[in-house]
Amino acid sequence: MVRRLPARRRERSPLDRLTERERQVPALMAEGRSNGAIARAPVVSEAAMV
Numbered sequence: 007m008v009r010r011l012p013a014r015r016r017e018r019s020p021l022d023r024l025t026e027r028e029r030q031v032p033a034l035m036a037e038g039r040s041n042g043a044i045a046r047a048p049v050v051s052e053a054a055m056v
Contacts, residue, residue: 021029026047034044 030047031044034047039047
């Protein structure tokens with residue numbers, strides 16, 4: 007029965023194309039960080055630290 011269900015494609019959001027850093031910047035802005043603090047924020051992901 008599941009095979010008969012029509013395949014639904016997930017529409018991609020323009021946000022899907024942003025890098026992790028590009029998504030991080032607005033979050034830091036929302037925290038009230040200054041431009042300098044955002045520029046100094048680490049770009050290294052947690053996964054890279056393992």
